[in-house]
Amino acid sequence: MDKKMERRKSMIEAAKKLFAELGFEKTTMQKIADESKVGVATLFRYFPKKEHLIIEVVKEVLEEQLPYFEEISNSNKKGIEKINDVLTTNIMYISEENRDSTKLLEAFELYSAFMPVEVDLLEEIEKAYRKFSDIIVDILEEGKRDGSIHLSPRHEIAARALLNMFGTAVKKYSLYTLLPEDVIVPVPKKDELIMIKDILISYLQDN
Amino acid sequence: MDKKMERRKSMIEAAKKLFAELGFEKTTMQKIADESKVGVATLFRYFPKKEHLIIEVVKEVLEEQLPYFEEISNSNKKGIEKINDVLTTNIMYISEENRDSTKLLEAFELYSAFMPVEVDLLEEIEKAYRKFSDIIVDILEEGKRDGSIHLSPRHEIAARALLNMFGTAVKKYSLYTLLPEDVIVPVPKKDELIMIKDILISYLQDN
Amino acid sequence: MDKKMERRKSMIEAAKKLFAELGFEKTTMQKIADESKVGVATLFRYFPKKEHLIIEVVKEVLEEQLPYFEEISNSNKKGIEKINDVLTTNIMYISEENRDSTKLLEAFELYSAFMPVEVDLLEEIEKAYRKFSDIIVDILEEGKRDGSIHLSPRHEIAARALLNMFGTAVKKYSLYTLLPEDVIVPVPKKDELIMIKDILISYLQDN
């Protein structure tokens, strides 16, 4: 049974790699099977439809990021520091070997905008996403209580939107950093992301 | 002669519509030909590879947006006002019948991140994109000269990054607004985009 | 346009041959395409689903038999003689190069009993079948009018059932005659079919 989980993991890993490299549509089930050194039929035994595999991989990616954020949330720093940690982690996360993961997330967002994904599958993803936004919301509340964050109701809405936007930008950033030069559309560099983060932080402190 | 251009336009229009609806990969050349009421062979005569058509469509979309920004750039308002106009236009643009266009752009950014698009084709797109950023840069300079914008060198970099990020967010926003409910990932509502815009504007004024 | 019909015909012919030889399920679209010397895609262009092709072939087979029966129906013999001709033709038909056709019909009856064939497709087949039974019914009526057939109402029902049964048996007969020895189930020989036919005829004359 452990063996099974291991195998499953290996397929998801292979899929993740290939999806991140080629995109969902150009990645064939056969390639994934080969990469993961199993027969196609085995792959289909674990994930009866390609879409199931896609969902599973995305879920996996989301879930492997979550602990980092939970750890921050559970630390005993002040709210504003936690936000700072979250954003910093977010930036760092994509700079390392995790770029694949983030690229994948970005790809999936687009994928789901076109393909009418089966509702119950989507729901699982939404749930995972919600965990992240819940963490942010909780920390914001905490920060308001401990006085490290000061936001009028009006500004709070703006703050949340800004935080969302930041997340979006970071993900987008991850999309292109793999390519030799930044392509097509200008994307912020890591340094710039940090600057923006600082702006956000100070925005949260006195509005 | 003129007929030719008309036809070409009609094919691009059909492609735009279908690409925005189905994504690049699910849109077949046959469907585009049908929608545009020409034979497939004709479509291929004009665009010998599907990728060429994709590029043309994206270029088209970019170019049809450009005049709005150029007009703003050429108006005789102060720099800060021009920036305000640009951002507002950006928000408004996607709210109307142009959502397709923006959705397309977003899709293409992802597409180009996966497919190693032929370099010379990409270059054309980059050129188009650069026009936009050039306009922004020019306006920023202008604002600094006319005193309506005040940015220390350090802050200027941040400001540019923020503006980029804003553009990214707006495009992303366009991706999901077509769907009944905001899906998977939280996207900012139009009101929130306006709030963020205001924050940006005030940021540009005294830093 | 004539070319098109010719091609279509050739594909149907190839399919007929292979279906009769291998059955519907063991006959692959690829084999049919090869046999008919077209690409698979072409085959699919003409018959977008395998089932469509099956239906088309069956319809074809039914329709190519029809003229023989119509000719008999339109002759100016007496009713009883027409029935005799019909049954004889039926027996003869399967004895010649048409065995494939009849075998196919038999196969399709079974196929349709298992596969839930699309209703509108089935309808077309039913219509074709109905033409045959209509001819029989018409001839029976005619025979009753011209006095060559005499059947009390009660016996008429039996007569029709007998005729149906006869048709069934003949088709079944065709199934096995291709095999070296009669297999598994005893099937009537041609001579026996003729004897049965004679019994039927005399049954129709005085009941």
Add this chain to the structure above:
Amino acid sequence: MDKKMERRKSMIEAAKKLFAELGFEKTTMQKIADESKVGVATLFRYFPKKEHLIIEVVKEVLEEQLPYFEEISNSNKKGIEKINDVLTTNIMYISEENRDSTKLLEAFELYSAFMPVEVDLLEEIEKAYRKFSDIIVDILEEGKRDGSIHLSPRHEIAARALLNMFGTAVKKYSLYTLLPEDVIVPVPKKDELIMIKDILISYLQDN
């Protein structure tokens, strides 16, 4: 030991059910294993090839019908009554929960017409079939001896053919009765089968 036979029986039962419902080709070994609550591997241990299982099931079906006919054969009625009983039983048999069995037989006849079944397997089936025809032949002889059946040599051949044909028709009938309406090809209703049976009986009495 006994357990083994029980298991075997249960697999055959499951196979029978599924074969009758879906046909041989659409019924997978996995489904049969599931239905019979054993692992696939076990199923294969008992029946190393799907075809073996098919044969076994058909044999089973034939053998479970046999006793009814043997009982009739061993009764102490006159020949003609025995024939009557046999035909009636035949009609009744398919009207009850045994339709599956008969449908299966019909399906197998077609199956064997296409697939070149392994000869030794087929032989077993033939043997089973022969038992039935032997019973009929015996009863006919008996009837001739006891005077209840009167057939000239010429008519006897016809009579046998008629009896065969009757059997065929009854099996065919079973194929379609499961479907809502009689499909495609007209099949005799039960009442009509009884009428035909009566005709046969009287045919046997004075020819």
Add this chain to the structure above:
DNA sequence: GATGAATGAGGCTTCATTCAT
């Protein structure tokens, strides 16, 4: 120049059968 027809390569998925526990 415009077009419908033709096509092979390739994608997803299934299934009988074999392995390994």
Add this chain to the structure above:
DNA sequence: AATGAATGAAGCCTCATTCAT
């Protein structure tokens, strides 16, 4: 002996692209 897991071969179908009219 019993079983779930593994798998390659094969089937249906699609699509970008090329031919032929």
